Amino acid sequence: MNTPKTDWPSSLDDNELDELDRYLRAHANDGDLLLDGVHGMLSALAVGPVQVLPEEWLPEVLHEPFADEDEGNRVLALLAKLNDSINAELDVDAYEPILGEIDTESGPVLSAAGWCEGFSRAIDLRAGLWEKRLADDPHLMELLGPVMALAVDEGILSAEADFEKLSDEEYDECLTQVPIVLGAVGQYWQEHPATDAEMQAVSQERNTDKTVGPPRQRSGHWVH
Template sequence: MNTPKTDWPSSLTDDELDELDRYLRAHSGDGDLLLDGVHGMLSALSVGPLQVLPEEWLPEVLHEPFADEEEGNRVLALLAKLNDSIAAELDVDAYEPILGEVDTETGPTLSAAGWCEGFSRAIDLRAGLWEKRLADDPSLMELLGPVMALAVDEGILSAEADFEKLSDDEYDECLSQLPAVLSAVEQYWQQHPVTEADMEALTQAEPSSGGGDNGGQAPPRHRSGHWLH
């Protein structure tokens, strides 16, 4: 990535990411999205087929009233900046997924579980449209291959056939492909815009209720540690 730092988009600083991370951890319950999940969700919305307004996705992120107006304005400003930064980062090849960290027997390790959970919930917000297009066009499923592999590996999605766990190298390779996947999916929807039939499928499907429900596919995963690039 050869983009000069002076040309990078105005992304959240490390201090701002830590601030948002602390807020989400202090105001989230089991199954709620943390910073990695919010980033995954906003990433999917950024490259998706139709705009999803903040009033639709904010209930997936915020679950308690703000303590006061100042706190509310600050958190909303950080979320807006995070949201705006994703498209800008993709435009200049500066996108990096925000990943969680989990404790294992061999020590802390990066995990895409939260990011994939957020990505999945974003698709749920336009479920009928995504499901119809994925069924009609195998090329879109192929583009999403690395995301799907990580999501199945982490138990976010269930696989119809037997699925062998990814090796560490395969897992890392899928992670490295996420920026390219997002760019390819964004380009796909630009080249294959939403049709009337897609819209009919969208109106017939009910979005997920949010609030941390993961559809019974997997129990909430305990994540520890801080946000990490």
């Protein structure tokens, strides 16, 4: 899509991404989301079946009191800008997932593990609705295929059957499909909105305590 630069969404610039990344790392414990995970979570919420307010997702991101009001206002402003940019980027085909890096024997490589972890946690916020629809409509599972493959490959999700690790080429191909997946899933939920029965499941799970899975180690820094 040839979109005039002036029409492109106002996303976080590199300095702002660095700033948010440093804050999250400085206040993260094992298993807490870093910048890649926060981006994955907000991406899933942006294309999900129902709105999830900040009061619900912020506890997944912020775990300590702010040092002062100025710090709080700044961090919340950066998170709000990151959140607002996602739909805008999808609208103009400018979306890219924020990925992490992991150290390997051959050097640092990109990893979708953190992004997929955040995506999975967003689904958990409306687990009853997602699970019922995925069980009832295989088409939604098909649309999510590349993201699910990455999540299984990274150990974020478990596969019901034996799963062969993705080759480097398959992994990269799944990554290139992420923006397409998000657009398709968002359109799916617009065309097939949640039913009254599914919304009742949402109301019930809001009153149910959720357990958190085992922490997953990640290293490296954000890559946009």
